[in-house]
Each structure stands twice: as C-alpha cells, then as structure tokens.
Amino acid sequence: METTVAKKIVIKTENIAKTYHESKIPVQALKDVDLEIEEGEFTAIVGPSGSGKTTLLNIIGGLDKPSKGKIIIGDTDISNLKESQLIDFRLHHIGFVFQQYNLIPVLTAKENVEFIMLLQKKSEKEMEERAMKLLKEVGLEDKAKVRPSELSGGQQQRVAVIRALASRPKFILADEPTANLDSASAGNLLDMMARMNREENMTFIFSTHDQRVIDKARRVVTLEDGMIKYDEVR
Amino acid sequence: MLLKLAWRNIWRNKRRTIITIVSIAFAVILSSLMRSMQLGSYERMVDNSVRFLTGYLQIHKKGYWDEQVIDNAFTPPSNLQKKVEGIANVEAAVPRLESFALASYQTKTKGALVIGIDPQKEAALTNVEDKIVQGKPFEIDEKHVLIGTGLAEYLKLSVGDTIVLISQGYHGANAAGKYAVCGLVQFGLPQLTNQAVFMPLPSAQYFFGAEQLLTALAVVTEHPKHVSSIEASLLQEVDTTALEVMNWRIMMPELIQGIEVDNISGIIMLMLLYVVIGFGMFGTFLMMTTERLYEFGVLLSIGMRRYKLQLIVFAEIIMLAMIAVLVGFALSIPLISYFYHHPISLSDTYKEAFEKFGIEAVYVFSLEPIVFTSQAWVVFFMALVLGIYPLYKIWKLDPVNAMREGR
Ligand SMILES: Nc1ncnc2c1ncn2[C@@H]1O[C@H](COP(=O)(O)OP(=O)(O)OP(=O)(O)O)[C@@H](O)[C@H]1O
Ligand SMILES: [Mg+2]
Numbered sequence: 267m268e269t270t271v272a273k274k275i276v277i278k279t280e281n282i283a284k285t286y287h288e289s290k291i292p293v294q295a296l297k298d299v300d301l302e303i304e305e306g307e308f309t310a311i312v313g314p315s316g317s318g319k320t321t322l323l324n325i326i327g328g329l330d331k332p333s334k335g336k337i338i339i340g341d342t343d344i345s346n347l348k349e350s351q352l353i354d355f356r357l358h359h360i361g362f363v364f365q366q367y368n369l370i371p372v373l374t375a376k377e378n379v380e381f382i383m384l385l386q387k388k389s390e391k392e393m394e395e396r397a398m399k400l401l402k403e404v405g406l407e408d409k410a411k412v413r414p415s416e417l418s419g420g421q422q423q424r425v426a427v428i429r430a431l432a433s434r435p436k437f438i439l440a441d442e443p444t445a446n447l448d449s450a451s452a453g454n455l456l457d458m459m460a461r462m463n464r465e466e467n468m469t470f471i472f473s474t475h476d477q478r479v480i481d482k483a484r485r486v487v488t489l490e491d492g493m494i495k496y497d498e499v500r
Numbered sequence: 501m502l503l504k505l506a507w508r509n510i511w512r513n514k515r516r517t518i519i520t521i522v523s524i525a526f527a528v529i530l531s532s533l534m535r536s537m538q539l540g541s542y543e544r545m546v547d548n549s550v551r552f553l554t555g556y557l558q559i560h561k562k563g564y565w566d567e568q569v570i571d572n573a574f575t576p577p578s579n580l581q582k583k584v585e586g587i588a589n590v591e592a593a594v595p596r597l598e599s600f601a602l603a604s605y606q607t608k609t610k611g612a613l614v615i616g617i618d619p620q621k622e623a624a625l626t627n628v629e630d631k632i633v634q635g636k637p638f639e640i641d642e643k644h645v646l647i648g649t650g651l652a653e654y655l656k657l658s659v660g661d662t663i664v665l666i667s668q669g670y671h672g673a674n675a676a677g678k679y680a681v682c683g684l685v686q687f688g689l690p691q692l693t694n695q696a697v698f699m700p701l702p703s704a705q706y707f708f709g710a711e712q713l714l715t716a717l718a719v720v721t722e723h724p725k726h727v728s729s730i731e732a733s734l735l736q737e738v739d740t741t742a743l744e745v746m747n748w749r750i751m752m753p754e755l756i757q758g759i760e761v762d763n764i765s766g767i768i769m770l771m772l773l774y775v776v777i778g779f780g781m782f783g784t785f786l787m788m789t790t791e792r793l794y795e796f797g798v799l800l801s802i803g804m805r806r807y808k809l810q811l812i813v814f815a816e817i818i819m820l821a822m823i824a825v826l827v828g829f830a831l832s833i834p835l836i837s838y839f840y841h842h843p844i845s846l847s848d849t850y851k852e853a854f855e856k857f858g859i860e861a862v863y864v865f866s867l868e869p870i871v872f873t874s875q876a877w878v879v880f881f882m883a884l885v886l887g888i889y890p891l892y893k894i895w896k897l898d899p900v901n902a903m904r905e906g907r
Contacts, residue, residue, distance in 0.1 A: 329801055330900050350805065357803025364801075364903065367794055372508035384501060385804055398738075 282335030313489035361430030361438035368426035418452030437469035506815035539866035546686035555718030592624035601667035615705020635683025649692030669709035797902030821883035889905025
C-alpha cells in the first residue's frame with residue numbers, strides 16, 4: 267500500500283487582484299491570482315518587469331492589501347486583519363528579505379540577526395545562541411561585531427537572510443534578493459538559501475530576473491501582466 | 501535597546517549632529533547672556549532705586565506720597581520703630597525726614613534734596629558711608645553734611661567749603677542754614693548723586709522746624725519676596741486711618757513699567773533668535789526623517805510597531821536637545837558667573853551719555869537660575885513641537901511606498 271503524505275499548505279491565495287489608482291489610468295497589477303505554496307518549497311516568482319512580482323509578494327507578506335480576493339496563511343485569513351494585527355502577524359510568522367538596505371546601519375551584524383527575536387521578546391541567551399549559530403553556518407562569525415557598512419553586498423544579504431530565518435517564521439519572502447549582487451555573490455546567496463531550505467526546512471519564495479538564480483529553484487511561477495502564465499515544478 | 505538604537509542613530513551623521521548641537525548651544529549661551537544682562541540690570545535698577553533709596557516698603561502719613569511736602573510729615577508713635585523691627589524678615593526700620601531746598605555756594609544755586617538720616621540705621625538702606633568718594637568717612641553732625649558729587653560739581657565746591665540751604669519749613673516756618681561739606685557721595689542712581697544733601701535726622705528736623713517728625717519710615721528687607729508678608733503684618737501694626745503703608749511697586753510705577761517694556765523687547769529679541777535656531781533644528785529633524793524613510797519602511801515590514809519607531813525617533817530628538825542644552829549650560833554658566841563677578845563698566849564717554857538718561861553706566865549680570873532654566877525649557881519645548889513632524893511622518897508611513905520611493 268502506498269501512502270501519500272499530504273503536505274501542509276502555508277500560503278493560499280484565492281482570486282487575488284490588485285488595482286492601483288494612483289495615476290489617472292488605473293493600473294491592474296494583479297488579476298485573479300490563485301496560488302498555493304506548500305511547506306518546504308523553494309519557489310521562484312519570475313516574469314518581466316512590471317508583471318506584478320513585487321505586488322504579489324507584498325500582498326502575500328501582508329504589506330499590501332489586495333483589491334479583491336483572500337490570502338490565507340497557515341489558517342489565518344490575513345485579508346481581515348487590522349494594521350496593528352498585521353504588523354504583529356508579520357513579526358511572528360513572516361520573514362522578509364528585500365533587494366537592498368535590509369539591515370539597520372547602526373547595529374552590528376549579530377545585533378541585526380537578533381533584532382526580530384528581540385522584537386519577539388526572546389531571551390538574551392536564546393538570541394545569542396541562535397544568532398551565533400546562524401552566523402557560523404553562513405561563514406560570517408568573524409563579522410559578528412561589524413556594522414553593515416563594512417560588509418560586502420553579498421555578506422549583507424546573507425545577514426538579512428539569517429535575520430529572517432532566526433525567528434523561525436512560516437516562510438521567507440525575498441523580493442529580488444540578488445538584484446544588486448554580482449553573479450558570483452548571487453550564486454552563493456542562492457546556494458546558502460537552498461541549504462537553509464533543506465537544513466532548517468524553511469519555505470522560501472523569491473522573485474528574480476536572473477536565469478542562473480531561476481535554475482536553482484525547484485518550482486518556478488511565471489507571471490505576465492498580473493496573471494500566472496506558467497507554474498512548473500522541477 | 502530602543503534607547504541604544506536612538507543613541508547610535510544620533511551619532512550616525514556626526515557632523516550634522518555636532519552642527520545642530522553647537523547651534524542650539526550657541527543660542528542657549530547667547531540668550532542666557534542676554535537674559536542675564538537684562539535681569540541683572542533690572543536687579544540693579546531695583547536695588548539702586550528701591551533697596552538703597554525708598555526701601556521695599558514705607559510707612560508715611562496718609563497723602564504724603566501724592567504730595568511730598570514737609571507739611572505731610574508725621575509724628576511716629578513712640579513704639580512704632582520697635583514694633584516694625586519685630587516683624588519677621590524685617591532687617592531695619594529706617595527713619596527719614598526729607599524735603600527740597602535750594603543749595604547755594606558763591607554765585608551758584610541749585611535745587612537739592614535734603615535727607616535727614618539716622619546714620620546707624622541708614623547703614624541698612626542707603627549705606628551712605630560706603631558711597632563716600634571724597635572726604636572723611638561719615639562725620640556729619642549739626643554743622644556738617646555730605647553732598648552728592650553731581651551737586652558739588654554743579655556748585656563748583658569741594659570738601660571743606662560751606663553751602664547755604666534755604667527752604668520752607670514745617671507749617672510755613674522759615675528754614676535756612678549754613679553747613680560745611682565734609683564729604684562727597686556717589687550713588688548708582690544719578691538723580692541722587694546730583695541732588696542729595698545728607699544730614700543727621702535731628703539736624704534736618706531742626707532745619708525744617710519739624711521736631712520729632714518724619715516723612716517716612718523705610719522698611720528694609722533682604723529680598724523682595726518677603727514684601728507681601730511684611731506688608732500684611734505692617735497693616736496690622738499701623739494706625740491706617742492716619743498712616744499708609746506702601747510697597748515699592750506702588751512707589752515706583754515708572755520703574756516697574758520701564759522694566760516691563762524693556763523686558764518685552766528683550767523677550768522679542770530672544771524669540772527671534774529662537775525662531776532662527778528653530779529652523780535649524782527643524783532642518784535637522786527633517787533630514788533625520790526623510791533620509792531614513794526606506795529604513796523605517798523595512799522596520800515596519802519586518803514587524804516593528806509604529807509606536808516603537810516613534811519612541812526611538814522621539815528619544816533621539818530629546819537626547820539631542822538635552823546634549824545641546826547641557827553643552828550650552830556648561831559654557832554659559834562659567835561665562836556668566838565671570839561677568840557676574842566682573843561687571844562691565846563703560847568708558848567715560850559712554851558714562852556721561854548714559855547718566856544723562858538716568859542710567860548707571862555699568863552692565864551687570866544675573867545668576868538667577870531662571871536665566872538658565874528658561875532657556876532649557878524653550879529648547880525642550882521647541883524640540884517637542886518640532887518633533888511632532890517626524891512622529892507624524894512615521895504615523896502616516898506606508899512601508900510599501902516608502903520602500904518603492906526610497907530606493
Ligand atoms: N504603488 C503603486 N502605485 C501605482 N502603480 C504601482 C504601484 N506599485 C506597482 N505599480 C504598478 O503595478 C505594476 C506591477 O508592479 P510590480 O512592482 O509588482 O512589478 P514587478 O514585477 O515587481 O516589476 P520589477 O521586475 O520591475 O520589480 C507595474 O505596472 C507598476 O507600475
Ligand atoms: Mg519588483
């Protein structure tokens with residue numbers, strides 16, 4: 267007898283659409299996007315510029331509200347949360363990595379890694395251990411006491427990834443994390459993310475333009491004009 | 501942790517922070533200095549004309565103040581002096597008999613104010629003895645008087661010469677007398693220097709034909725803050741049907757008015773100075789906010805509550821203001837205490853011009869705490885008001901937009 271273990275779904279969007287009304291002509295950034303992300307995925311969102319990648323990630327991450335549709339994370343429908351509830355929800359359940367300037371410039375690498383745990387009021391000891399362990403895993407333990415301005419772009423992004431990772435969110439959203447890196451650093455960052463995906467069983471969803479980055483993903487969702495055009499699992 | 505972040509953020513742009521601190525500190529120093537000089541000059545003016553002339557309080561016959569003539573002198577009840585001196589915080593009750601007379605020497609004649617004093621008591625008020633600039637210390641008696649240097653100059657007389665005083669005495673009696681000048685006195689108050697003739701109280705009473713009479717009993721106290729309580733006690737001791745008790749505010753309305761007008765113009769100057777500094781502070785706060793919108797966006801995105809972010813920025817503003825005020829104090833307190841102990845005397849050329857207007861030609865400074873605390877409050881108040889902008893900006897911040905635009 268064969269048993270299929272049903273994988274846990276961490277993100278489910280139902281018919282989400284987003285229209286921006288900031289200019290005279292409304293911009294339809296997303297149209298009826300249905301997407302399910304399972305625990306442990308390593309998924310790339312790709313598509314041409316303006317196709318809606320950032321909009322989608324922002325909506326999944328609770329940074330932006332859809333014009334219509336639902337987003338369910340775990341078993342919470344975040345489309346119904348109030349601003350302050352959303353902030354707390356993000357703090358406890360979602361990790362973010364942005365394109366650049368992720369880190370707080372006046373804190374050291376280690377303090378940056380601890381920062382989210384600090385907001386979560388974790389104990390000093392737990393923060394310290396977790397931050398040092400992760401820094402070591404990404405080969406930055408000797409940079410623990412260094413401020414972001416003294417780190418290379420690739421090192422900064424690695425710190426940003428482990429900051430997101432440290433508090434053990436349900437998943438990590440990374441909007442073009444390699445956009446400002448040279449291709450060697452971009453490759454390194456992706457390898458590191460892939461390793462964390464395996465070792466920590468962390469779900470990653472990242473957007474990118476870079477073919478070599480796309481090649482490292484296990485699932486690639488292609489957006490075009492605010493709609494999912496392809497969705498391939500490799 | 502939030503405080504640590506705030507503290508580090510202040511020093512993020514060292515140059516800008518230092519410029520801001522220096523400019524606020526400079527404003528604090530300049531305005532404390534201005535304020536100190538103003539308050540110092542008021543203290544001095546009040547001292548000169550009140551503490552050393554009329555006293556903070558006086559008792560005289562009803563109606564004397566409006567019509568200051570010898571006929572309005574009064575006979576003090578025998579125990580009045582003792583009773584007044586028994587009141588708490590009263591240093592002395594100083595008897596006076598004063599009225600105008602014509603003073604002549606050779607061909608010159610000038611109006612003079614003859615002041616009969618009790619030399620011992622007077623030490624607590626005019627302290628005439630200390631004001632002698634020429635002649636032997638304090639030897640007045642029925643034949644010897646002290647006169648102001650201004651009067652002596654006008655009459656062209658010097659110590660040892662004899663002046664003639666002519667006046668109308670009590671109830672129309674003739675008053676005339678010849679007195680040797682045994683010394684010259686100089687006061688901070690030019691009117692006094694130019695008019696005063698001091699003689700012992702009994703001599704004055706004899707001169708004006710006003711035996712046992714006084715025009716006023718001046719009440720001396722160390723500090724004006726005691727005036728109202730003393731006044732209340734005096735009103736109980738004194739027969740108010742015949743006598744009146746007056747405080748210096750009523751006796752010296754022009755002085756008070758002058759101070760008020762000057763004070764307002766001084767405050768306007770300070771406000772202008774602070775408006776300029778305020779713009780500088782606002783510029784700093786503005787930059788502190790706008791250049792960090794992206795960072796604020798990141799912090800809100802990763803789950804920091806807005807109020808925490810506001811607390812950090814608020815703490816930065818308060819710390820910045822505090823450092824600036826402290827630096828300002830650290831520099832202005834020694835500076836002002838130096839000037840307090842070494843008042844600036846003007847050179848002779850200015851001196852004449854000043855004294856023509858009845859102003860003493862010296863800049864004195866005040867060390868009253870209010871000089872400094874008021875500056876601190878102003879800076880803090882400005883920081884609080886101007887700090888509303890960054891707090892509002894954070895309140896309205898949309899992380900998605902902040903990060904889209906801040907890139
Ligand atoms: N805040 C906004 N106001 C108005 N229009 C917006 C806003 N954000 C995005 N858009 C528009 O929505 C569309 C989708 O934008 P989005 O940023 O999601 O694309 P993207 O795929 O991330 O592009 P890129 O690869 O350039 O980052 C674009 O046409 C964009 O101009
Ligand atoms: Mg984008």
